[in-house]
Amino acid sequence: xxxxxxxxxRKEVFPTAFCPxxxxxxxxxAFVNALGELNYDQDNLVVVSGIGCGGWIGSPHxxxxxxxxxxxxxxxxxxxxxxxxxxxxxxxxSGDGDLATIGGNHLIHAARRRLPITVICGNNxxxxxxxxxASATTPKGAKTMTTPLGNEDRxxxxxxxxxxxxxxxxxxxxxYHAKQLKETIKEAINSxxxxxxxxxxxxxxxYGKRNNLRDPMKMLDHFKEKSEFYKDEYKNDKIMIGKF
Amino acid sequence: xxxxINKVPLKEGKYFMQGDEACxxxxxxxxxxFFAGYPITPASEIxxxxxxxxxxxxxxxxxxxxxxxxxxxxxxxxxTGAKSMTATSGxxxxxxxxxxxxxxxxxxxxxxxxxxxxxxxxxQATRTAQGDLMQARxxxxxEHEMIAISPWGxxxxxxxxxxxxxxxxxxxxxxxxxxxxxxxxxxxxVNVKKEVEVYNRKKGNDTPPFGxxxxxxxxxxxxxxxxxxxxxxxxxxxxxxxxxxxxDREVQEKLVDHLRLKISENxxxxxxxxxxxxxxxxxxxxxxxxxxxxxxxxxxRARNNGEKVGMLRLKTVWPMPVNKIKELGxxxxxxxxxxxNLGQLRREVERxxxxxxxxxxxxxxxxxxxxEIINKI
Numbered sequence: 001x002x003x004x005x006x007x008x009x010r011k012e013v014f015p016t017a018f019c020p021x022x023x024x025x026x027x028x029x030a031f032v033n034a035l036g037e038l039n040y041d042q043d044n045l046v047v048v049s050g051i052g053c054g055g056w057i058g059s060p061h062x063x064x065x066x067x068x069x070x071x072x073x074x075x076x077x078x079x080x081x082x083x084x085x086x087x088x089x090x091x092x093x094s095g096d097g098d099l100a101t102i103g104g105n106h107l108i109h110a111a112r113r114r115l116p117i118t119v120i121c122g123n124n125x126x127x128x129x130x131x132x133x134a135s136a137t138t139p140k141g142a143k144t145m146t147t148p149l150g151n152e153d154r155x156x157x158x159x160x161x162x163x164x165x166x167x168x169x170x171x172x173x174x175x176y177h178a179k180q181l182k183e184t185i186k187e188a189i190n191s192x193x194x195x196x197x198x199x200x201x202x203x204x205x206x207y208g209k210r211n212n213l214r215d216p217m218k219m220l221d222h223f224k225e226k227s228e229f230y231k232d233e234y235k236n237d238k239i240m241i242g243k244f
Numbered sequence: 245x246x247x248x249i250n251k252v253p254l255k256e257g258k259y260f261m262q263g264d265e266a267c268x269x270x271x272x273x274x275x276x277x278f279f280a281g282y283p284i285t286p287a288s289e290i291x292x293x294x295x296x297x298x299x300x301x302x303x304x305x306x307x308x309x310x311x312x313x314x315x316x317x318x319x320x321x322x323x324t325g326a327k328s329m330t331a332t333s334g335x336x337x338x339x340x341x342x343x344x345x346x347x348x349x350x351x352x353x354x355x356x357x358x359x360x361x362x363x364x365x366x367x368q369a370t371r372t373a374q375g376d377l378m379q380a381r382x383x384x385x386x387e388h389e390m391i392a393i394s395p396w397g398x399x400x401x402x403x404x405x406x407x408x409x410x411x412x413x414x415x416x417x418x419x420x421x422x423x424x425x426x427x428x429x430x431x432x433x434v435n436v437k438k439e440v441e442v443y444n445r446k447k448g449n450d451t452p453p454f455g456x457x458x459x460x461x462x463x464x465x466x467x468x469x470x471x472x473x474x475x476x477x478x479x480x481x482x483x484x485x486x487x488x489x490x491x492d493r494e495v496q497e498k499l500v501d502h503l504r505l506k507i508s509e510n511x512x513x514x515x516x517x518x519x520x521x522x523x524x525x526x527x528x529x530x531x532x533x534x535x536x537x538x539x540x541x542x543x544x545r546a547r548n549n550g551e552k553v554g555m556l557r558l559k560t561v562w563p564m565p566v567n568k569i570k571e572l573g574x575x576x577x578x579x580x581x582x583x584x585n586l587g588q589l590r591r592e593v594e595r596x597x598x599x600x601x602x603x604x605x606x607x608x609x610x611x612x613x614x615x616e617i618i619n620k621i
């Protein structure tokens with residue numbers, strides 16, 4: 001990160017609350033780099049978040065207007081902000097438990113409306129802050145605090161969910177793909193359309209320790225090896241990334 | 245000064261209208277520019293009027309995917325500088341409670357209308373009740389003050405909705421307007437004035453954006469998103485600049501004190517009530533909303549029979565005018581509390597007066613008749 005991009009960061013809130021190895025930091029870094037490369041007007045940007053680790057990516061780290069809301073409702077608050085003042089650029093950045101589990105209703109309706117906001121899901125497949133419970137994106141078979149014998153339920157594929165709800169601009173990246181992620185964030189905040197970015201951030205501490213991915217480098221290698229850019233075929237045994 | 249005169253879009257004159265419609269038109273007169281709603285009986289007519297008028301006035305309406313989202317959108321919109329509102333009934337009110345608490349915590353002006361119907365749960369959508377009195381006060385978790393007002397007729401709904409906006413803007417807090425199905429669907433004449441006095445929030449940055457600084461009762465100024473203040477708005481415990489303090493005992497204590505004191509230190513401005521025949525009485529009726537209409541009829545009939553009965557009608561139900569209740573309670577030997585619930589106001593009154601307190605109660609979806617009150621006097 002270039003030093004002039006530090007204007008987008010509240011330095012006084014560091015050291016960050018994120019655990020060592022948390023992929024949310026990579027998402028935050030990509031977001032700040034995107035703002036920096038665009039020399040984005042930080043006084044015309046509102047970042048809205050909900051509850052959980054993902055709710056801390058934008059607020060308090062970003063030095064812009066931030067709204068840290070109730071659990072699952074970030075998109076609903078963002079709807080009010082954007083509808084009441086369409087000149088503001090509105091980004092929702094939160095986690096999978098927040099946006100896709102308790103708040104799933106708002107996510108599909110924002111996609112249905114094609115509300116001109118950017119929704120970024122820092123998807124680490126688990127409730128991290130509360131100690132590692134299964135979320136709606138925890139893979140089948142994965143171990144969590146609440147699924148010690150392996151998750152019996154199928155997860156949401158957020159790309160398919162949001163596409164199915166009517167969105168056009170749907171992307172997925174992992175923490176390994178920070179550069180592509182940054183480019184898509186730039187595209188999203190320069191547009192006036194609904195964008196959804198599913199970002200697999202990885203949680204070495206709560207998810208990794210129970211699923212043989214405790215080492216953050218191992219988690220990143222896992223993302224690198226399992227990922228494949230989407231072209232024509234959606235492969236269910238891969239992490240499909242790119243534009244859908 | 246933040247008080248201004250708003251020209252009312254509706255031409256001045258007498259209008260025959262429904263309570264729900266009067267509520268919407270009062271909101272428009274107060275300068276409400278954002279409404280988020282969700283369909284629910286018996287409150288939908290508020291949304292219906294808003295949709296029709298906002299279309300002409302170029303203001304923003306959004307039908308949300310649920311009641312929770314409507315309350316969230318209202319708070320989000322308020323931070324862009326919009327006077328914002330939502331309206332619902334019991335089941336929706338229950339759903340809004342968490343976000344209402346965030347409105348209190350983030351000191352966000354908003355008006356929330358609850359057109360009460362019977363409960364619990366789905367209850368009876370088209371039958372009237374006053375069963376949400378305590379929910380209005382304590383429905384959201386944690387220590388807080390609440391402002392809730394309860395008009396008793398259609399014209400008063402129009403003007404009290406304007407007052408609700410003024411209080412919300414002045415004290416930077418959500419304000420609840422408690423209607424009942426009976427008042428919401430009542431049709432009466434409203435005298436619409438050409439202009440109304442409105443209070444618009446203090447903007448700018450002459451104070452930190454949130455309370456907790458000294459003096460604690462001072463209402464902070466409220467910048468909007470996009471003003472360049474780079475606001476940290478959070479439902480977590482925060483210092484006056486919005487920084488989260490999730491472990492700090494002193495910040496929590498000061499913030500809660502501030503949220504309470506900015507209301508409890510200004511009761512003279514917030515409390516409104518009406519007294520009838522209280523100069524010369526030995527029995528007192530205390531009531532609110534639609535039930536107070538039967539209360540006043542009962543007072544008049546009892547007076548015709550030579551009985552010395554007076555009435556105190558609460559327009560502001562929360563905070564409650566405790567000193568007034570105490571003062572009047574000392575003058576009488578009996579207090580009668582008619583309400584369309586099973587004693588929510590009566591239990592409050594019992595805490596403040598020493599004499600006998602009896603209730604006149606219904607929770608069967610019917611209104612209280614004056615005879616029922618007279619029988620208890």
